[in-house]
Amino acid sequence: MKKEERNVYIDNIDVGKAKELYFKKIYRNIDWEEVDTVDALGRITYEAVYAKKSSPHYNAAAMDGILVKSKDMVGVTESTPKILEEGKDYKYINTGNPIEPPFDAVIMIEEVINLDDGKIKIIKSAYPWQHIRPIGEDIVATEMIIPSKHKIRPIDLGALVCGGIEKVRVYKKPNIGIVPTGSEIVEDINTVDVGKISDSNSLVFEGLIKEYGGVPKRYRPVKDDYDILKREILKCSEENDIILINAGSSAGTKDFTVKIIKEIGEVVVHGIALKPGKPTILGIINNKPIIGIPGYPVSSYLVFETFVKPIIYKYTGQEEEKEEIEQAIISKRIVSSFKNKELVRVNLGVVKDRLIATPLTGGAGVTMSLVKADGIVTIPRNTEGVEGGETVDVKLLKPISKIKDTLVSIGSHDLIMDVISDMTKLSSGHVGSMGGILAMKRGECHIAPIHLLDIETGEYNISYVKKYFPNEKMAIIKGVKRIQGFIVNKGNPHNIKDFNDLIKDNITFINRQKGSGTRILLDYNLKKLNINPDRIKGYDREMNTHMAVSMAVKTGGADAALGVLSSAKALDLDFVEVTYEEYDFLTSFEYLHDKKIMNFIDVIKSQEFKSKIKELGGYEISNIGEVISL
Amino acid sequence: MKKEERNVYIDNIDVGKAKELYFKKIYRNIDWEEVDTVDALGRITYEAVYAKKSSPHYNAAAMDGILVKSKDMVGVTESTPKILEEGKDYKYINTGNPIEPPFDAVIMIEEVINLDDGKIKIIKSAYPWQHIRPIGEDIVATEMIIPSKHKIRPIDLGALVCGGIEKVRVYKKPNIGIVPTGSEIVEDINTVDVGKISDSNSLVFEGLIKEYGGVPKRYRPVKDDYDILKREILKCSEENDIILINAGSSAGTKDFTVKIIKEIGEVVVHGIALKPGKPTILGIINNKPIIGIPGYPVSSYLVFETFVKPIIYKYTGQEEEKEEIEQAIISKRIVSSFKNKELVRVNLGVVKDRLIATPLTGGAGVTMSLVKADGIVTIPRNTEGVEGGETVDVKLLKPISKIKDTLVSIGSHDLIMDVISDMTKLSSGHVGSMGGILAMKRGECHIAPIHLLDIETGEYNISYVKKYFPNEKMAIIKGVKRIQGFIVNKGNPHNIKDFNDLIKDNITFINRQKGSGTRILLDYNLKKLNINPDRIKGYDREMNTHMAVSMAVKTGGADAALGVLSSAKALDLDFVEVTYEEYDFLTSFEYLHDKKIMNFIDVIKSQEFKSKIKELGGYEISNIGEVISL
Known part of the structure; x- marks a missing residue:
């Protein structure tokens, strides 16, 4: 074509x-229709509704008690009480019952002293219309009950019925x-x-x-x-x-x-x-x-x-809600085309009293960027975007109070972050371990999940934190030891068991990018085993995520990759365990007393969380939640 | 009993x-049930939902264009273009179509130069996986789509379907x-x-x-x-x-x-x-x-x-929304019983940058106090209430932005206030003319509807404003001349025509309270006609509202009252026209440039409003909307 x-x-x-x-x-x-009041919940009034009847529509007792004639009660006190006779001087009356002339006042039942033979004693005067709801006390016929373009609420239904409105004209x-x-x-x-x-x-x-x-x-x-x-x-x-x-x-x-x-x-x-x-x-x-x-x-x-x-x-006659707009600091540069107005979905969190907006990755095909979005940043036309650190207007998709309560995590991804975010308010951004360290440095998150191996010492995370935060008091909250392994095709057709198998002639490998925790892990093991990386076919082909390398295996571009169990599971691939790595949470020492962090630690130490992690498989959690100050 | x-x-x-x-x-x-995803809108998840399938579930074209092999395109530029042959070197592909090996890149249709015989020219290189949506780009199988206790939104439905979720476990x-x-x-x-x-x-x-x-x-x-x-x-x-x-x-x-x-x-x-x-x-x-x-x-x-x-x-697994609480100044004293926590319905408005809460009148029987409420003030137990002018916490029932946009009117009531409030954002409190003047003095309203006759001059409103605001620059926005008359029983059985008829032997009158506009009007006319009030039976029986006196007529307690047409209509009584009075709007001179006041004047001057007033009957509106500075 x-x-x-x-x-x-x-x-x-x-x-x-x-x-x-x-x-x-x-x-x-624009069209209207008439609906029965009982069916009008949530509909929008096409015109103002004026009461047809008053409410109450008769003079009614406002209390349970007795009905008396106020003129009989003038001057009654404790020292000059009045004895009343049933039927002649008073009648029992319940709340809502009509007032019958010549009676014109109600005395509360609590103030009635019972004597014999239907006689009672009263020790207090009663004024005319005492405890009586006069006609129209609530609604006066002709009064407006609700205006036009009004979304009918449950309470409005009650008022409409009391005002004698059987049908309401609403927008179709x-x-x-x-x-x-x-x-x-x-x-x-x-x-x-x-x-x-x-x-x-x-x-x-x-x-x-x-x-x-x-x-x-x-x-x-x-x-x-x-x-x-x-x-x-x-x-x-x-x-x-x-x-x-x-x-x-x-x-x-x-x-x-x-x-x-x-x-x-x-x-x-x-x-x-x-x-x-x-x-x-x-x-x-x-x-x-x-x-x-x-x-x-x-x-x-x-x-x-x-x-x-x-x-x-x-x-439907509705006014658009006023958008809730807040000022936020954008954590990353957003490049925008000069030609278009651009709508950028962001995660939001309050870190050190600043509202931070972190753009969600993914193009127009990524539904999850909408599912996860806390707000939308608009980049107007005729601009080339915004720089990281600039202040932008963000339209909130959640109440600001919820955003303030949310723990912001930016760093390496692991499935356990999903489990945690189901148990506490957590917004989780995934940019890799080093990305997390940098976000923490810029004050854009409360915690950064990292798994960085020191290839000199074989230790995880601590040396990196010391290097990148030489003058700041930081803390590491111990997380999980997670299994890393080879992601291979179903049935492991090339029988890959350890790093030495990667140099076989018939094996094509697919690698992760430099700086990723998994790449460091690979290089550390190759060095330890004295394997020359050049001998691995595909060592130079780098991909940015666990899923990307797994997919290369799935679709035949490679025979093996190093990665986590979950990404193999996601694509129904096989997985060969290799080694455990330490996936911990970096935080600032001062945050340790923040309610959100304390709650986070409670969650990961809870039995409920531990049993969920056990179900997932591939984790060791003996010291989870322990805090190491650095 | x-x-x-x-x-x-x-x-x-x-x-x-x-x-x-x-x-x-x-x-x-607490119970759950399983519902089809397509029926899950608005339901609350009983447990977190994890994706069963990745999305896309195959590698898919992200653009309309042609599918090529990236290795063919290395080094292609404007000066070293590449000619491709259909079927062999490239295939046309639409967005969403699957990528078929050995092809591994998509070139946008806009970059394709058509030659003859299905041949095309390309002047730009293509990188591997260019414009291809890899498996799992949106959702990775095993990833959490939505957490537990989450109210399912429309966008979530899309993500659930993409993640292969056919049924969702929700709270019953x-x-x-x-x-x-x-x-x-x-x-x-x-x-x-x-x-x-x-x-x-x-x-x-x-x-x-x-x-x-x-x-x-x-x-x-x-x-x-x-x-x-x-x-x-x-x-x-x-x-x-x-x-x-x-x-x-x-x-x-x-x-x-x-x-x-x-x-x-x-x-x-x-x-x-x-x-x-x-x-x-x-x-x-x-x-x-x-x-x-x-x-x-x-x-x-x-x-x-x-x-x-x-x-x-x-x-249903829902968390209660955080209440929106604001601090407001209460305009009236609220007496509360020491024994109980008390919930007081209030109108809210922002006047001179202060949020003012005005308690709505009416007891537990007054539905309209809920229909009209903008907020609820809680008076805790063990207090005796709050004094006017004190600061209270108020739970908002409307967004604060709407409250800020609302014109606050406190003063005398007339049916036209309902008509106006249907045409613009108006909160209307009814405390009589003098009440309105005092509210204006305390800075609790933007306008005060008043109808106060100067019995010395026969002029309306102006002398009162000068008296009560000697040092302030005020303005009167002219309103309507409204008919006052005698409210009498159906058919006017006593044939009451003018003030002289009130002294007839068989007539019992019912009066309004001192200070009300209607009482002043009565006294002015009696004085003018040299009628001694003592000669009117019932002159001393005072009631506080137009409706109350109308009701006394309706229920036989009186034969005549002075009041407005609408209250007679409300109770299906007859009305004998007597005289017009001037119902105007007092405001502060400085408010005249407030958008809300300007809009109010536009509304009352509009043809739409005028024709609605004509329909009501009983009004004269020749100079409505004119402003008199005082």
Whole structure:
């Protein structure tokens, strides 16, 4: 297929301008409906609701007690008590019962002294309307109960009912059709073959639409066929108020969406100066908004939030919540293209009273960067990004109080960090051991998990800390000894048992980058065994993560790698144990009295944690939680 | 019925202590269930979810373009381009398609120069794995996707599906039965006779239970009969995990709830040192919590929030949100009983950079005080309340940003305040004209609606402002001229036409309190007409609101009152027009440039507002929005 047949030319319109252009064309179909008050929870009022009845709608007793005539009670005191006769002078009354003339006051039951024959003694006067709820005390007919554009809360339901409101006029929920496209997309999440992707975006859209007050309808994935897709879009636009087409919005061979919208409707905008999210289409079909949303999960989520959410809010009469913005110090340089507004997902933590934003790694395909994000930093257009250490505005995705309570860990990754973060509030960034040491040095984390072998002494971690923090009082919290080993194909076809096997002729190795703990471990062992690295085929091919080397083994690029058990397990590979290494937590001495660190130590010393670690396998935890001051 | 047969003796236990006592007895039935991932939105994870599959689960193209062998592309530049042949050297590939060996790099379609015969030219090198999403780039199998006790968000659904999770273990939603009791309670909200109350509390509970993650079941109201109620409670406790009995928890004649719980279960606590909410019952039946909730709407809501919400949260694995607490200056004295913790509903507003909390009037029966509340002030036990001007902690019910945007009005009430508050953010407190002037003097409001007649000059408002603000620069924003008139029974049976009719022998009048605008108006007119007030029967009987005097007319205590049209309408009474009065808005001169005031003036000058006022009837608005500086 030729270049001409692809949609390579798309615009680069500013987000604000695109919204303005588009939104003024589409806001016309705002609609209301009448619902029973009992079904109105969470709906948005289309108009103010004024009470039809007063509440109480009759004069009612406000207390349990007796009903009397106040004029009988004038001047009554302890020394001049009054004896009353039932039926004639008083009647028993319960809270809520109506006041019957000529009675006009209630005396609390606690103040009634019982005598014989239905007679009682009272030793206190009673004023007119005492303990009586007059008509309209709560709600006066004609009074406004709730204003328009108000989301009906449980307590409002009570007031509406008391005000005699049987039905409420509310904004109609827009029906929103979701059409996933692409021959690679499958609906079933269980049977996903190679080359197929499960339709996770539709599920995310469905959830967001529900939360924002629309009625979602998911359509089955449509394969890459112009006519089929056109038919499906037409059908969807007949059945819905808003149409979302997922993927097919960029410049791929089979990206028909924009052509179809052009044919049967209008493309208002194609291409936004937003990253991720550039190939968005904002169109109109049958006077209804149709939005072409890019396929990558992060793009699709952010484009939904940027364009679809405001449309749903407008259709449902909701005001957008004010964004919670805080100033944070960005821990890493972010390079941004001059051309686009860029949305960067970040982890947040408060370290030494500074709010630190650490960009989450991963492109538009990394859903987990959204799952883990505490905030979003916007890099505006016409800037080249921000330098590490600069102050940026960050939109919070969690309450600041939760962020303040979170222990920030930056350093080497191990599966146990997941287990810990399930047991306490932990944000865990993974940049390797040396990356952790540097983050600690810059004051960006509370703890740094490290596993750095001193090849002179064979000792772990301590010499590195002394070297990098010569003038600071630091501490090491002992973690786990974890098994490192050879990651090999299922069944270990080359029978790799130890480092000496790596120099065999038929073995291709794949290495980790210099400075990583695992690389240091390899070099230390090779030196100890007097193995010349040059004799290992693939020694010079470096990859940055345990997973990356495991994958090279899995996909046939290499026969062996050195790494941790979990990455072998993740790809269903075999694992040959080689040696234990010490995976500890570096912290600053002054943090040892921080509640978050104390809690962290409690967690890793707990029986619950230890038994979870035992289940994982591959760890030795005899001195976990011990503190070494340095 | 005798005193002995009532539940007059109840405890007065501290809220915290009651919770401790009770909660440790009831937390045992926490349960989980497995739901399909597609149905898991909003559910709370019972355990951490670890990925079963990696995502992507194969190496996939990250761009639309062509698939090449990176080794072919070494050294390619603009001056040393490379010609590639389709099928042999390259293949077209779309985003998401699998990488097939020996190909190992993707070149973006934008960088492909088309030649003839399926040949293309490339002028840039390609590195291995360029534009390829490796297995596990997003999610690595075994990695934690979301922790336990996590409320599943839309984005989590996407990650779960990508991680191969078909089913999620979540906290089971507790079934919660709501049993309304009391012969006066009716389910139907349409046919509510005198002495009957519609079952609004159950509806509020139902809404709260849904919002907090339980499954509510409303039972029909049960009349005051020991055996019927007992049968219903037993049935409800078999069908539910938590049982709520509404009302019947205090000391009324027919309050059987506590006796029944004692008979068939255990009463742990009866009587809490909480106001409102004192007669709460915390009990256990069939090992299940049963809570007896007082009947007044405000009590029932606050008791639900205090005791039932934490139980639902515990059952569903949710952590209670951190309360948003701000310091505010209380505008009025609050008297509190030494014995009880007291929860006071307040309006909040920021005036001159101070957060002002104004207590909402009304007892436990006033639902509207909750509907209108911006916050709750807690007065602890063992204090006698707080003085006006003191600083108090207030729990916010709205975001502080919204409170900052709200125009605070304190003064005389008129229906037009409701109309305005539907068109702009307005909090409106009603304490009469003089109350408004004093609130303005204390810096507690931005505007004060007043209608004060100078009986010397016949002029409205201005002389009062000059008198009370001799040294301050103030302004009056002209409001409406509103009709005042006689409120009389339907059909005006005594044919009252003017002030002279008030002295007729068969007429009983009901008056407003001294200092109220309406009283001043009456006295001014009587003086002008040389009518001696002593000749008017009932002149000395004073009531504090328009509604109160209207009600006296309605219920036969009086034949006529002076007041506004709306209060006559509210009670379906007749109204005889007498004279117009000027209802204006006092503000400080310096506020005139405040955005909130400018917006307020825009609103009252708008055509939309004017046409709404016309619909209400009884107003003259020729100079509305004009500003007079004083």
